[in-house]
Amino acid sequence: MVKINENLKYIESENSFAKVIRLANIYKQEHPDKDVVSLGIGDVTLPIPKKIVDIMQNALEELxxxxxxxxxxxxxGYEFLKSTILDNEYKNMGFTTKEIYISNGTKTDSTNILELFDINSKILISDIMYPIYHNAALCLNRKTYVMPLKEEDNFVPQVPEEHYDIIYLCNPNNPIGNAYDYDTLTSWVNYANRENAIIIYDNVYEDFISYNLPHSIYEINGAKNVAIELKSFSKSLSFSGIRCSYYIIPKEIYEDVNNIWALRTINRFNGVNYITQKGAKAFYDADVQIEVKKNINYYLENAHILKEGFKKCGFSIWGGENAPYLWVKIKENMTSWEIFDKYLHELNIIITPGIIFGASGDKYFRISALNTRENTIKAIERIIKYYEKNN
Ligand SMILES: Cc1ncc(COP(=O)(O)O)c(C=O)c1O
Structure with missing residues (x-):
């Protein structure tokens, strides 16, 4: 009898996005007359800019x-995309195209990158975090250690006293929806330099930063020695279905790192298709950037509408100013699955239970501003009306 990877049995299924989708679908099937609105989705709803679609169509015809x-x-990845990204995102930072890898999504990259490190590395994640890091580390037979994110720290991760080898930071953060300042990132970069640790820096939501905050970890002194930065076109270019991402492994991490990783990559991946990479390159065209900013502002305005609405109902709420997510503290004496059920059944609104992001999340829920304006308004009006009646 073949033995399977036992760790796969421990992947969280009870508290998972899959369960949210399953329960919501059951409810919708049983109540086809109900207009269920989702504030749970972490996917974009605005289409890909027309110019990008045209460029991709032309690229297809070249074939x-x-x-x-x-x-x-x-x-x-193709040199044309690597150099365009470096020129636009990392100008004057001194990276070469040997230090950047084009890939098919940050979900894959953020966990595949663990292959670069010893299997016994101590991996630090947060309790209240994008759950994929932990689950995928498990698939790869890696062990994670958990650091609580506390409300009294405004859910900003605090540097630990103990040693860890690998630290996951997600900034702007999913699910809290906040973004870290220079001091916070400096404290982590200093820790990693002191401890000879590596930061895996998931920067998927960088384009949502609207305040004067770091856009890249490499803005922090010393980060090139210790940080691998990952970013994706999923949210900013509506490429969640197309799939394109990239990450930087600075040569300072250790001698020869890029040769080793390039060799690994040749053996593990055959690259992102040409059509997609042509489309991603045009992300940096001035006219596309105008459209991208418009789309980001659209989602941030949704977030503002949601935040004001929840505040009006007396909720404590975080995020939504530099990221498309908001983190809401449950007012009722209920767990996050109980509030999920209540919103689904009584308000016909889907939210994401906080426990999906870790045990400490059970007093909270996440809402997403990535829906359409129409649905955002519809949902918040229902919530306000409900609490006006029931408060
Ligand atoms: C924090 C975070 N990282 C990565 C991803 C996945 O990105 P991609 O679509 O590039 O795989 C998501 C998607 O929601 C995310 O929230």
Whole structure:
């Protein structure tokens, strides 16, 4: 009998996004007459800018001509996209295209990157965090250690006293919806330098930063020695279905790191398709950037509407100013699954129970501002009306 990877049995299913979707679908099937609105989704709703679609269509047409046809590309990405990203996102930071890898999503990258490190590395995650880091580490036979995120710290992760080898930071943060300041990131970069640790810095929501806060961890002195930064086109270019991301492994991390990782990548991945990479490159065109900013502002305005609405109902609420998520403290004496049930059944609104992000999240729930304006307004009006009647 073949033995399977026993760790797979421990992947959280009881407190998971899959369960939210399952319960919501059961309710919708049983109540087809109800207009269920989702504030639970972490996916975008605005379409891909037209110019990007045109560029991708042209790229596709190049493939039916023998002179412009392309088969396998470089498994770590085309030079044209790597250099465009470095010129736009990391200008004057001194990175070369050997230090950047194009890939098919930060979900995969944030966990595959663990292959770079010893299997016994001590991995630090937060209790209240994007759950994928823990679950995927488990799949890869890695052990994680948990640091609580506390309300009294405004859910900002605090540097520990103990040693860890690998630290996950997600900034702007999912699920809290906050973004860290220079001092916070400096304290982590200093810790990592002191402890010879590595920070895996998930920067998927960077384009949502609207305050004067760091956009990249490499703005912090010493970060090149200790940080791997990951970013994706999923949210900013509505590429969640297309799939394109990138990450930086600075050569300072250790001698030869990029040769080793390039070799690993050739053996593990055949690259993102040419059409997608052509589309991603045009993300940096001035006219596309205008549209991207418009879309981001649209979601941030949704977040503002939601935040004001929840405040009006007397909730404590965090986030939504530099990220598309808001973190709400449950007012009722209920767990986060109980409030999920109540919102689904009584208000026909889907929220995400906080416990999905860790045990400390059970007093909270997450809402997403990535829905349409119409649905956002519809949901908040229902919530305000409900609490006006029931407070
Ligand atoms: C914190 C965080 N990292 C990564 C991802 C996944 O990004 P991608 O679509 O690039 O895989 C998400 C998606 O919701 C996310 O919230």
């Amino acid at each position: 039916d001509d023998k002179d412009t046809f392309k088969g396998y590309g470089d498994s770590s």
